[in-house]
Amino acid sequence: MARLDLTQRLRTDTGAAVLLLSVTLLALLWANSPLSGAYSALWETPVSLEIGDLAFDMDLHHWVNDGLMVLFFFVVGLEVRQELSVGSLRRRSQRLVPLVAGTAGVVVPALIYLAIAGSTAPEGWGAVVGTDTAFLLGVLALVGPRMSNQLRVFLLTLSVVDDFLAVTIIGVVYSEDVRIGPLLIAAACLGALWLLGRMREWRSTPYVLVVVVLWGATMQAGVHPSIAGMLAGLLVPAALTRRADVVRTKNLYRAYWQSPSASVARDVHLGLSRSISVNHRLHEVLNTPVNVVVVPLFALANAGIDLRGGALGEALASSITWGVVGGLVVGKLVGISLGTWAAVKAGLGTLPDGVGPGSVLGGAALSGIGFTVSLLVIGLAFDDESQVQAATVGVLLALVLASLVAWALFRLARVRWGEETADLPTTLDPPVDPRHDHVQGEPDAPHTIVEYLDYECPFCARATGMWRDLRDELDGRVRYVVRHLPLDDVHPHAHLAAVAAEAAHRQGRFWDMHHHLFAHQSRLEAEDLRGYADELGLDVEQFDADLADESLHARVRDHAESARLSGARGTPTFFLDGVRHQGPHDAATLIAAIEELDAAGRTGR
Structure with a gap:
């Protein structure tokens, strides 16, 4: 321990x-x-x-600087690729x-x-x-x-x-006596990494083997290997996990649960690996050894x-x-x-x-x-x-x-200047009001979970289902509140879907429409929404009128503004007793957080 x-x-x-x-x-x-x-x-x-x-004859000092430190620059390259593909450098404005x-x-x-x-x-x-x-x-x-x-x-x-910029300077300015033959091999290795990415190769082994050859060729070429590490990391593809891959892995786990065997266990392992981009997997494996061993050494x-x-x-x-x-x-x-x-x-x-x-x-x-x-x-x-x-x-x-x-x-x-923090707000603003918010559970429950969601967000569909686990486990100690945060830049149908849920609320069927929208995330056009209203037995003419009602559109925008004031920037985002929850948001984690709050209350902390 x-x-x-x-x-x-x-x-x-x-x-x-x-x-x-x-x-x-x-x-x-x-x-x-x-x-x-x-x-x-x-x-x-x-x-x-x-x-x-081939001979690599160096003292221990150079093996550290020119060998192990390549891992450091490779991790830097992986991080740059992540930021460019899915992170803070993805958009021009960012x-x-x-x-x-x-x-x-x-x-x-x-x-x-x-x-x-x-x-x-x-x-x-x-x-x-x-x-x-x-x-x-x-x-x-x-x-x-x-x-x-x-x-x-x-x-x-x-x-x-x-x-x-620093690694580029090191590789260009501080390299001497460049040899053309090994340099061409290094260039071929970079081309191979690019090709592996284009082929969407998800196994990490081919990338690792090419990077090892790239390091050796760079050393023989007389170019400082830091730039090879950086370029190699940049060429390893990074991507967000797709919901379909998560569901596929879940099905593999179900198969293992029903028939535990070595072959099924292998399929589960490969399914897990395939669901996460090779960039993120390599970064996860290398980051701690680099920070705890390579850089201190x-x-x-x-x-x-x-x-x-x-x-x-x-x-x-x-x-x-x-x-x-x-x-x-x-x-x-x-x-x-x-x-x-x-x-x-x-x-x-x-x-x-x-x-x-x-x-x-x-x-x-x-x-x-x-x-x-x-x-x-x-x-x-x-x-x-x-x-x-x-x-x-x-x-x-x-x-x-x-x-x-x-x-x-x-x-x-x-x-x-009063800059107490340099972070997003963490307090729910405004607080929950049962007269305006959509609430499930006991009205006077001691704990409240608020979820900001987007009906087109595939992860919201799964996260939202955790409410049933919380309700069953905590037995009246928690209530669940939904607020809208349509991410218009990536989910073009989410805003109208949120308005549809509010229109259904006017006929007392918010939660029915809520579950129906998540069950049909791939079909959220206006005509689809009208069909769902008909399936639920709503007054379709009234639903159509409410769908065009500016006050309901304004209500959804008010929810989005509430998310901004509360520090929610993506979906799903959860608030536990008015404080933004950070970290995993599965049912087990949220239940443990509530149990911890109860324990703290009992001890007077």
């Missing part, structure tokens, strides 16, 4: 950041202790791998602001570095372009607003742009600089150190803030709901935590040990200073 708790903590943003900071401090202490010779000897250990005529801000957050730091250290070591400008996402999110959890999920999403989107191998014998004083007197500090701490803050302001002023998009300008400033300051990408570039850009030391000291100083500046800006935003 203790091991499980530790793993769960390490998977959190704060846990990952604490682990990374702890390993960094360990590397510094080790490199500056009497055992510093062992530290250097460890990373200089030669490790060779020969496959036929991606332009972070695109402009992220680009400015790369250009301005590089210019500041060159202004300070360009005459001494211009090749080091790439050390200030990247942001360490793990450190950023961990420090945000420590110094940011009490609730900062929307700001977190905005910063993650920024980091996607930032990482893409990279920090251990690269953060251990020997600062004895006056080396620290030399670093603090170096323009390289202050070029890195200026680029990361000042450049990121100025570049991202100005880029965001310019993009919003130009009408390219808006800030996420709940995120104010003070939170943007604090997040921009946190982006000055370069660390992982910065240390990688330092190892590629500099050959002189004193330059490496100076640049590494700059990265570590920037980590501390960026965190302090962000803390001050978040505090200023809270005190001066």
Whole structure:
């Protein structure tokens, strides 16, 4: 149990950041202790791998930087593809602001570095372009607003742009002695990944095998493998889970329940895998090992600089150190803030709901935590040990200073501008009113579940059925309320279907129409709705008149506005006793949440 708790903590943003900071401090202490010779000897250990005529002969330090770190950049590529396909970069209006801000957050730091250290070591400008996402999110959890999920999403989107540009710079600028033959093999591997995606190959094994060959070819070509990892991740397709695939898997489970055997169990396993995109499956498998093993191991191998014998004083007197500090701490803050302001002023998009300008400033300051990408570039850009030391000291100083500046800006935003949170609202607005809301269950039940739904949403159809489980399990302790949130941009028939339910309500048949609409989600045209009214025995002429009644259309729009004020942005969204429920919304989870509330009430908490 203790091991499980530790793993769960390490998977959190704060846990990952604490682990990374702890390993960094360990590397510094080790490199500056009497055992510093062992530290250097460890990373200089030669490790060779020969496959036929191919030979990969590197020391342990390079295996970490050029081998294991490819997994890090591969995960970054997977995340970028997810954001482009199904996430916050899917729509033009959503991606332009972070695109402009992220680009400015790369250009301005590089210019500041060159202004300070360009005459001494211009090749080091790439050390200030990247942001360490793990450190950023961990420090945000420590110094940011009490609730900062929307700001977190905005910063993650920024980091996607930032990482893409940074990895491109590493692959293009810091690659030497390129060999054409292996480069052509690498290009063929990228073509194979694209072809696998076009063929909708759902098994992960072919993608993994091609990526391994791609890494080897890139190494032999003399191109830094970070760009291979990023491009490979970008070519692995991502998609939302389709309801039909979920239903198919459910049927496989039913078959296993009726006849448990090895062959049926295999079918269930394959059905589960097929229902989730290969991108999401690979990301789920690799994300924890990368954050808990690969990145900390990279920090251990690269953060251990020997600062004895006056080396620290030399670093603090170096323009390289202050070029890195200026680029990361000042450049990121100025570049991202100005880029965001310019993009919003130009009408390219808006800030996420709940995120104010003070939170943007604090997040921009946190982006000055370069660390992982910065240390990688330092190892590629500099050959002189004193330059490496100076640049590494700059990265570590920037980590501390960026965190302090962000803390001050978040505090200023809270005190001066009243930005207590950087998230969507979580309280139901307006509260449930039985005179206007559609309620099932005991009127005086101690608990209330409110669902915002869309009649064309396939997941709502299944989630809504959980009410029967709650009613049976909790026996009068909960009531169920429905509110409309038609997602007009993706479900063109949902608004009229909601009006149809309200029209049926005028004849006392809301719940009958409610269930009928979910049972016929693929047929929600006006003529279909009229047919359903006839099947339910409604006065069809009255139903037609009500379907055209502007007051019912306004009622549906009022529900949608209520969803906006309450922080509901998708369907289904649930509120438990007036507070937005976050996480899984299956019946078992909601029952457990209600039982926990009851237990807390009994103990007076």
